[in-house]
Amino acid sequence: MSSITDTEIIIEAVLFASGDPVPLDKLAEIIGHDRKTTKMIMSNLVYKYQNSPRGIMIRQIDDGYQLCTKPEMDEYIQKLGTVRKRQGLTPAAYETLAIIAYNQPVTRAYIEQIRGVNSDSVIMKLVERNLIREAGRDDAPGKPKLYETTEEFLRVFGFSSIKDLPPLEMNEVPEFLENVPLD
Amino acid sequence: MKSALTDACTIKLENFEGPFDLLFYLIEKNQIDIYDIPINIITEQYLDYLNAMQELDLEIASEFLVMAATLLHIKSRMLLPEKEPTEEEAADPREELIIRLLEYKKYKEYAKVLGEREVKWSKAHYKLPEAIPAVSPENEIEVSPAILRSYMLELLKKYREKRADVTGRMQKILNREKVSLKAKVREILELLGQGIRICFSKVFSIRKKSRLEVATGFLAMLEITKAGYAAIEQPVPFGEIYITPGRKNDDTDPMPIIEDDM
Numbered sequence: 408m409s410s411i412t413d414t415e416i417i418i419e420a421v422l423f424a425s426g427d428p429v430p431l432d433k434l435a436e437i438i439g440h441d442r443k444t445t446k447m448i449m450s451n452l453v454y455k456y457q458n459s460p461r462g463i464m465i466r467q468i469d470d471g472y473q474l475c476t477k478p479e480m481d482e483y484i485q486k487l488g489t490v491r492k493r494q495g496l497t498p499a500a501y502e503t504l505a506i507i508a509y510n511q512p513v514t515r516a517y518i519e520q521i522r523g524v525n526s527d528s529v530i531m532k533l534v535e536r537n538l539i540r541e542a543g544r545d546d547a548p549g550k551p552k553l554y555e556t557t558e559e560f561l562r563v564f565g566f567s568s569i570k571d572l573p574p575l576e577m578n579e580v581p582e583f584l585e586n587v588p589l590d
Numbered sequence: 591m592k593s594a595l596t597d598a599c600t601i602k603l604e605n606f607e608g609p610f611d612l613l614f615y616l617i618e619k620n621q622i623d624i625y626d627i628p629i630n631i632i633t634e635q636y637l638d639y640l641n642a643m644q645e646l647d648l649e650i651a652s653e654f655l656v657m658a659a660t661l662l663h664i665k666s667r668m669l670l671p672e673k674e675p676t677e678e679e680a681a682d683p684r685e686e687l688i689i690r691l692l693e694y695k696k697y698k699e700y701a702k703v704l705g706e707r708e709v710k711w712s713k714a715h716y717k718l719p720e721a722i723p724a725v726s727p728e729n730e731i732e733v734s735p736a737i738l739r740s741y742m743l744e745l746l747k748k749y750r751e752k753r754a755d756v757t758g759r760m761q762k763i764l765n766r767e768k769v770s771l772k773a774k775v776r777e778i779l780e781l782l783g784q785g786i787r788i789c790f791s792k793v794f795s796i797r798k799k800s801r802l803e804v805a806t807g808f809l810a811m812l813e814i815t816k817a818g819y820a821a822i823e824q825p826v827p828f829g830e831i832y833i834t835p836g837r838k839n840d841d842t843d844p845m846p847i848i849e850d851d852m
Contacts, residue, residue: 423717424719424720424722425719425720426716426717426718426719426720427719464714466714473716474716474717475714475715475716476714476715477714478710478711478713478714479713480713481713481714481715484715495705495708496705496708498607498701499607501701501702501704501705502607502697502698502701504701504704505697505698505700505701505703505704506697508700508704509697509700521690521693521694521697522607522608522610522694522697523608523609523610523653523657523690523694524607524608524609524651524653525651525653562711563708563711563712564704564707564708564711565707565710565711565714566707573700573703575696575700
């Protein structure tokens, strides 16, 4: 393809038809550019959509791109009357999810140590909702299962990748903990 | 133990996720500095809450009880005078609890952020994918009369094989229909009419006839005997069965037609 504009037209059509996120490699193959160039074109396009008077935008989710409506348009879309409302999560689920997101892959024991309560059923619910998944087993006694977040997690919470998670605030270390007496 | 907190709890019993959640509630409620927890007050209020739960017959998860024990342990350690503090013991007894509380707080706050983000991003809508069939160029074949011919021949060959197979099976079905009780009765009667003694195993040899035929022959023999046209004898158990003309055989009455249900 010759011009950038032509390429962008193709990408738009492909993303629309796909519905699901289209992996960067696939896009590169379709438009006939290498990964690096494609990535630049995509970053540019994501920015363009975000800042132009359009109802749709492109989201980067992990290594793929997906078209969606802008969140601000929700009140109008609701009037279509066919949009299903997702059931919210419980506070316990958010807590557990936060611990997994920042420490993944992580065992159930680790989660329970931080939360101070049994987290069996919460973890099961999160797996059911496809927000987390099993990620092999830890090399510790009993070979406990490890958990990590999914692409669905990124989608639901508006992240483009795990690196996109806001930095955890470092708690101020209280003085009496820092200055352990030396003598 | 009746206190202001007990009343508050019975009125509005918050649902706590765990002991840390409850501790935070108490810390915030009392506007306590997390780094300098007045362990007396917190322990008392924590136990008050557990008591309130008990009064309401609520099940208290074991984790809450463990925390109660931890709090009491810290409290007792703080009451005891320290004797010659070594390096390790010099640390504040609350230290471990505070570290765990801070760790928990970090995620509790972040859980809130997650909730907010979810609200925002649940407002973005996605389209279902189109069903686009994959086109693979490798599947394209060159077509020439010769190739078509070879495919056609192969097809015909397969068809013939298949048909031959079916014919075989169909014959079997026909075979089976041939074995009828009526025919076997007639067969035995004809032999008896010749006035000879029949060896069952010779006439209905399992080697020459199908299992079904032998079984039907056996049934026919029993039918004939029952009707009185033949008599059977078997000198030895499992031995040869002999069929001889019965008392009615001299009569000209034909054998009554029996139901052919085979």
